[in-house]
Each structure stands twice: as C-alpha cells, then as structure tokens.
Amino acid sequence: MATLERRLVEMLKAPVEALGHQLWGLEYIQAGKHSTLRLYIDNEKGIFIEDCAEASRQVSAVLDVEDPISTEYTLEVSSPGVDRPLFTAEQYQAYIGETVKVQLTMPVAGSRNLKGTVTGLDGQMLNLSVDGNELTVALDNIRKGNLIAKF
Structure with missing residues (x-):
C-alpha cells in the first residue's frame, strides 16, 4: 500500500467507524488529470445507499480540513460487493x-x-x-x- 493510501486509511478510519461501519479498504487511482478516491465500507448488516451517502459526507468533511490530496479528485464510497477487493x-x-x-x-x-x-x-x-x-x-x-x- 502506498504511503498516501496508508495516510488516508489512518485519517478516514475513525469517521467511518463512528458511523458504525468498517473501512474495508480504499483505492487512490490517478488517471491523467482526473483522480478517484474510492472507499469501501462494510458492516455485519450490509451497506445501503444511505450508508454510503452519510459516509461520503463525513469523509468529505475530514478531507476538506486535512487536504491530503493536492489535485482534483472524485470521492466514491461503496460496499465491497460480491467480488470484494482484498487489502490486508x-x-x-x-x-x-x-x-x-x-x-x-x-x-x-x-x-x-x-x-x-x-x-x-x-x-x-x-x-x-x-x-x-x-x-x-x-x-x-x-x-x-x-x-x-x-x-
């Protein structure tokens, strides 16, 4: 895991857990001028669209204050899904x-x-x-x- 991704996990784990979810993992994907920060959240009951929206709001607030990514990016929050990515x-x-x-x-x-x-x-x-x-x-x-x- 890259240094930026480690830092982001450390920064975003607490706000996600405060909502009752687990930060399953994250990906930071750079593609030319456009980048995507994708967070995967999970919990025992499953993840619903409302969970993703609330996590997105909380995470966005932290990212706005901490400003760890200097370029423009899109934030995506989702469940890991059935073909879940494995990080650890x-x-x-x-x-x-x-x-x-x-x-x-x-x-x-x-x-x-x-x-x-x-x-x-x-x-x-x-x-x-x-x-x-x-x-x-x-x-x-x-x-x-x-x-x-x-x-």
Whole structure:
C-alpha cells in the first residue's frame, strides 16, 4: 500500500467507524488529470445507499480540513460487493478456502495475473493453489486482489 493510501486509511478510519461501519479498504487511482478516491465500507448488516451517502459526507468533511490530496479528485464510497477487493493480510486469512484473483507487480510462476484458492497465509506471504500448483506470493507484490464470488 502506498504511503498516501496508508495516510488516508489512518485519517478516514475513525469517521467511518463512528458511523458504525468498517473501512474495508480504499483505492487512490490517478488517471491523467482526473483522480478517484474510492472507499469501501462494510458492516455485519450490509451497506445501503444511505450508508454510503452519510459516509461520503463525513469523509468529505475530514478531507476538506486535512487536504491530503493536492489535485482534483472524485470521492466514491461503496460496499465491497460480491467480488470484494482484498487489502490486508487479515482479509486474505478470512477467505482461506475461497477463490481469489490477484494482479501482481512482479510475475510469479511467469504470470502477473493469478486465479486460485487461498490455502494459507504465513506472515506476509499468501499461499495459493493455482491449477494444482502451490504458489507463494508476497502480499506487497499484490497490486490488486479480489474475491471471486460463487453462484
């Protein structure tokens, strides 16, 4: 996780938790002149549009005061959804036995995109079963990870 993203998590966790939600994670995406700050919030009862709107108002107030992003950006707040993004070791640990898709910074076994079953976590190393092969991936090598929903 980049330094700005870490700082944003630290800054925005408390206002989101004050509303009774968990800050599941966030993404800061720069695309030319336009950037997006996307927050994912969750709780045991599920997230509704009203929850996202209220979290957006609270987070916007904090961001307006703290001003951590110097360029223009769009703030988006949503639930993680069924193909929820995974950000932390604890989140990967909670989904042992489930299928995930990860995009890597550096290739593992010749690929930057892996889809497999989470078989374990050893510190900051994620164990995946990919097409019958056991692979180990450093969490800091994962650019993006998502749970693959079962239907």
